[in-house]
Amino acid sequence: MSDTLERIGTYKRADTARRKAALSYADISAKARSASPVRGFLDSLRARHAADGLALIAEIKKASPSRGLIRADFDPPALARAYEAGGAACLSILTDTESFQGADSHLVDARAAVSLPVLRKDFLYDPWQVAESRALGADCILVIMAAVDDALAADLVAEATHWNMDALIEVHDHAELDRALALPSPLIGINNRNLRTFDVTLDTFDALSKSVPDDRFLVAESGIFSHGDALRVKRSGARALLVGESLMRQADMSQAVRALMNFA
Numbered sequence: 001m002s003d004t005l006e007r008i009g010t011y012k013r014a015d016t017a018r019r020k021a022a023l024s025y026a027d028i029s030a031k032a033r034s035a036s037p038v039r040g041f042l043d044s045l046r047a048r049h050a051a052d053g054l055a056l057i058a059e060i061k062k063a064s065p066s067r068g069l070i071r072a073d074f075d076p077p078a079l080a081r082a083y084e085a086g087g088a089a090c091l092s093i094l095t096d097t098e099s100f101q102g103a104d105s106h107l108v109d110a111r112a113a114v115s116l117p118v119l120r121k122d123f124l125y126d127p128w129q130v131a132e133s134r135a136l137g138a139d140c141i142l143v144i145m146a147a148v149d150d151a152l153a154a155d156l157v158a159e160a161t162h163w164n165m166d167a168l169i170e171v172h173d174h175a176e177l178d179r180a181l182a183l184p185s186p187l188i189g190i191n192n193r194n195l196r197t198f199d200v201t202l203d204t205f206d207a208l209s210k211s212v213p214d215d216r217f218l219v220a221e222s223g224i225f226s227h228g229d230a231l232r233v234k235r236s237g238a239r240a241l242l243v244g245e246s247l248m249r250q251a252d253m254s255q256a257v258r259a260l261m262n263f264a
């Protein structure tokens with residue numbers, strides 16, 4: 001495991017323990033039951049892929065460990081509306097505060113401003129956090145295979161299924177991909193960012209995508225900056241892109257989505 005992931009895991013587990021002490025599983029489940037109904041995340045990706053040949057998960061990301069501050073002018077509902085107007089199929093919203101300057105309120109406020117399904121992009125180590133994600137309104141969770149063992153990954157997916165949510169299973173290498181393919185989730189993301197060095201290369205996607213069976217819905221994550229990059233990963237089997245930084249650095253984000261995806 002990378003130092004960054006280990007550092008994040010340490011504070012995230014402590015933060016989750018504090019949240020659980022304040023709100024039991026029964027309490028958070030009651031909130032999840034009364035949350036806004038689930039919007040089909042994978043359904044939306046499939047529909048957009050069928051219509052356009054490639055779907056976009058557009059990320060709301062203020063800062064990151066590798067890049068520092070990405071966007072100072074940061075208004076989650078306005079960003080969500082711009083992404084929706086540009087043609088994104090789904091949103092990804094970072095809720096981690098310490099490393100990404102995210103917040104739970106970013107997800108709640110952005111989702112309320114649009115009709116798109118939302119991925120809670122955070123570091124999950126406990127099924128309680130999945131119920132919490134649903135309570136916030138999330139439609140999909142992230143399972144980072146580099147951060148969890150097989151048993152915990154299965155528990156997170158089972159909890160997501162319990163709440164009728166999708167689970168994006170994220171991998172960085174062949175060993176993680178083999179473990180991901182054993183899980184009952186069709187949504188697989190290949191992350192092109194090396195979590196140890198922070199190097200980003202689309203070669204990672206080219207190398208791993210060959211081993212993903214056709215019955216999985218494959219997402220290319222990180223390091224996609226141009227329509228050429230989008231075409232490259234599409235040719236290697238991507239059905240959707242997850243893009244943060246390159247869109248967040250643009251003034252007109254609707255136009256940036258259209259240019260990236262080549263929408264008219």
Ligand SMILES: O=C(O)c1ccccc1NCC(=O)[C@H](O)[C@H](O)COP(=O)(O)O
Binds near residue numbers: 004059064065067222
């Ligand atoms: O972005 C980082 O620096 C980072 C560092 C450590 C763990 C995760 C990290 N990013 C999360 C993501 O997966 C990306 O935000 C997402 O794939 C979008 O990537 P990009 O388009 O390159 O912003």
